[in-house]
Amino acid sequence: MNAVVVAVLLMLMLSLVRVNIVFSLIISSLVGGLVGGLSIETTIKVFSDGLGGGAPIALSYAMLGAFAVAISRSGITDIIASFVIDKVNSKNHLASVVMVKALLISLLLVAAISSQNIIPVHIAFIPILVPPLLAAMNKLHLDRRLVACVLTFGLTATYMLAPIGFGHVFLNDLLHKNLTDNQLDISASQLPFVMAIPVFGMLLGLLTAIFITYRKPRIYAQSTLTQPLVKTAISTRYLVTVLVAVSAALFTQLYTESIIAASLIALVIFAAGGVFKVKESQDIFSGGVQMMGTIGFIMISAAGFADVMKATGDITSLVTGVSSVIGDNKVLAAVLMLITGLLITMGIGSSFSTIPIIASIYVPLGLSFGFSPLACAALVGTAAALGDAGSPASDSTLGPTSGLNVDGQHDHIWDTVVPTFIHYNIPIIIFGTIAALIL
Numbered sequence: 001m002n003a004v005v006v007a008v009l010l011m012l013m014l015s016l017v018r019v020n021i022v023f024s025l026i027i028s029s030l031v032g033g034l035v036g037g038l039s040i041e042t043t044i045k046v047f048s049d050g051l052g053g054g055a056p057i058a059l060s061y062a063m064l065g066a067f068a069v070a071i072s073r074s075g076i077t078d079i080i081a082s083f084v085i086d087k088v089n090s091k092n093h094l095a096s097v098v099m100v101k102a103l104l105i106s107l108l109l110v111a112a113i114s115s116q117n118i119i120p121v122h123i124a125f126i127p128i129l130v131p132p133l134l135a136a137m138n139k140l141h142l143d144r145r146l147v148a149c150v151l152t153f154g155l156t157a158t159y160m161l162a163p164i165g166f167g168h169v170f171l172n173d174l175l176h177k178n179l180t181d182n183q184l185d186i187s188a189s190q191l192p193f194v195m196a197i198p199v200f201g202m203l204l205g206l207l208t209a210i211f212i213t214y215r216k217p218r219i220y221a222q223s224t225l226t227q228p229l230v231k232t233a234i235s236t237r238y239l240v241t242v243l244v245a246v247s248a249a250l251f252t253q254l255y256t257e258s259i260i261a262a263s264l265i266a267l268v269i270f271a272a273g274g275v276f277k278v279k280e281s282q283d284i285f286s287g288g289v290q291m292m293g294t295i296g297f298i299m300i301s302a303a304g305f306a307d308v309m310k311a312t313g314d315i316t317s318l319v320t321g322v323s324s325v326i327g328d329n330k331v332l333a334a335v336l337m338l339i340t341g342l343l344i345t346m347g348i349g350s351s352f353s354t355i356p357i358i359a360s361i362y363v364p365l366g367l368s369f370g371f372s373p374l375a376c377a378a379l380v381g382t383a384a385a386l387g388d389a390g391s392p393a394s395d396s397t398l399g400p401t402s403g404l405n406v407d408g409q410h411d412h413i414w415d416t417v418v419p420t421f422i423h424y425n426i427p428i429i430i431f432g433t434i435a436a437l438i439l
Contacts, residue, residue: 063263076238
């Protein structure tokens with residue numbers, strides 16, 4: 001038995017029966033390590049050592065959380081939420097309700113896309129912006145599974161396609177670097193074109209979720225946690241401060257490629273602009289940790305899980321075993337390579353962390369099957385991004401759940417992970433295969 005397959009399937013099964021994802025990752029790591037031939041002591045040591053690799057990610061999320069809390073303190077997110085709620089309250093007939101739903105979905109999609117580049121807060125905007133909108137969603141009977149799909153699309157498709165912000169990190173710093181490090185002759189400017197094909201598959205999945213799967217009304221109970229906001233106003237000073245802080249964060253993130261540095265610069269500007277006092281910085285940071293802490297712990301646990309999988313050596317043997325049954329069938333080769341990448345990425349939970357592993361194996365393997373450099377790039381990029389849209393340990397699924405489940409009516413696995421897996425991973429595999437065959 002392959003340790004990676006066993007561990008990932010066990011993690012998924014435990015998650016599906018609603019075992020906490022951190023517990024699922026720990027249990028699956030132990031079982032995977034033992035199946036892979038490691039002793040219990042070695043498995044525990046490797047897992048513990050691997051936790052340190054997730055510390056920078058956890059700190060980044062805490063800083064992003066503080067950044068988002070500061071933005072919320074300015075009042076701008078309340079203004080946005082109040083605007084949507086006013087639209088909901090003023091529209092009664094069917095055509096108007098449809099228009100407001102479209103407005104709300106568009107707002108969330110634009111926010112998710114912008115969080116990857118224009119306002120580089122990644123998923124930290126979700127627990128700030130989404131909870132105040134739940135009252136409006138409940139009144140509209142909007143299916144939160146649809147909202148989860150919209151948010152995950154904006155978070156994932158953006159970095160796969162646009163080489164700005166987080167997309168610059170994914171496409172240029174990671175994907176292009178690891179492809180060229182493995183002697184693949186390809187330029188960074190070609191990668192958005194390559195990734196556009198699997199992203200088109202994601203777009204079809206999003207449209208399916210909007211217009212077919214989750215178009216019917218779904219009833220949610222109104223609770224004290226989803227009461228409409230009291231209408232507020234934002235001062236010109238705060239608005240200017242927000243614009244300056246966001247612009248500075250974007251520039252810093254692009255220049256330093258550090259989320260921590262970008263968030264810190266933004267927080268300094270917020271303090272200087274009077275959005276919060278320096279003595280309140282402890283409360284700001286604590287609010288960020290409270291908001292993003294759970295996700296940080298999950299990502300830390302995922303880092304330990306990933307190190308155990310690497311230590312077993314079964315990632316390479318999994319790919320080698322798959323390649324041995326392919327023969328010269330390029331369609332079968334592309335499909336099995338992507339499915340194998342899905343297993344690897346779903347276990348690790350991060351497409352960014354998976355690229356170095358995938359590229360070192362898939363580039364020589366793809367070339368040996370006769371795939372072109374562009375096709376190899378499509379296989380590596382698609383395989384790395386696959387698990388991000390449907391893994392229980394991915395920030396692209398954890399983020400939407402953090403905002404949609406504040407009242408306990410949105411299950412992480414069944415209402416976020418399963419819908420995004422169905423609507424995105426399946427079309428990504430199909431269109432990733434097409435990309436590998438036509439490029």
